[in-house]
Amino acid sequence: MNDFILLKMRWIGYTTQHIHHLLNVFPKFFNVNEHVQFEMINEWESLYLKKKRFTQLEEISYDYIQTQLSRSQVNYVTSFSSQYPPLLKTIYDYPFILFYRGNIHLLSSTYTLGVVGSREATHYSKCALDYLFPHFINIPLTIVSGLAKGADSIAHQFALKHHLPTIAVLGFGHLNHYPKETRKLRNIIEETGLVISEYPPLTKINKYQFPERNRLISGLSRGVLITEAKIKSGSQITIDCALDQNRNVYVLPGSMFNPLTKGNLLRAQEGAMIVSEAEDILYDYRFLNN
Structure with a gap:
């Protein structure tokens, strides 16, 4: 009822x-x-x-x-279902319904890592994720991101490349899509992973919905990794959500000369874990298993 x-x-x-x-x-x-x-x-x-x-x-x-x-071809799960992710239900403004296409069992993943960063992500993000992700296979980590251009799509692509489960979180209904550059990638994830949204399928694209989406990326994740992020960016909103939700925050090392990693440096100063090896993340996830 x-x-x-x-x-x-x-x-x-x-x-x-x-x-x-x-x-x-x-x-x-x-x-x-x-x-x-x-x-x-x-x-x-x-x-x-x-x-x-x-x-x-x-x-x-x-x-x-x-x-x-x-x-x-959209299904749904409510917060009353055993398939609803218990981790997400711990956030204060959790969605009561998730609409989805794909493998609903991924919502039960114990080890989830959110990956966020700039829509203008550089080769640095690609190299870093391509280096880190193979080390995550044995757990395996499920990669959560927002299917935007740049860091999000890179995270999903390298998750698929290295056979890691991946969840894409939309900021609109399933019968819409943005940006067009990630449409083909989304089709693949709907077949092999999971694409979710808190919005009914016909919900149009509105700017205010993307910050709402960001809280779900962090809410579904045990920790969140920043690849490259400016000081003022959507990634910083996700990190603020992660901190409010008591999630671990990780950052790739940044350069003082690169505006795209100024946000990384700021978060590192605030106490985020600097990631230079996969073990910097894996140590925390092994601890969760004990």
């Missing part, structure tokens, strides 16, 4: 933040029947939301949504 109400709410436009707020107002929302849940939503919406969606919620059917999902 809770799966159904969550799916319907997200489908018609209630956000993750809306549902968290609803739970703050009605902490027992998930412990009552559907009729009472609708009464709670109606009361909550009338008090707190300008845009009213309750009529849509009453009218839309679960079967209609399931048909649309089937046509889109």
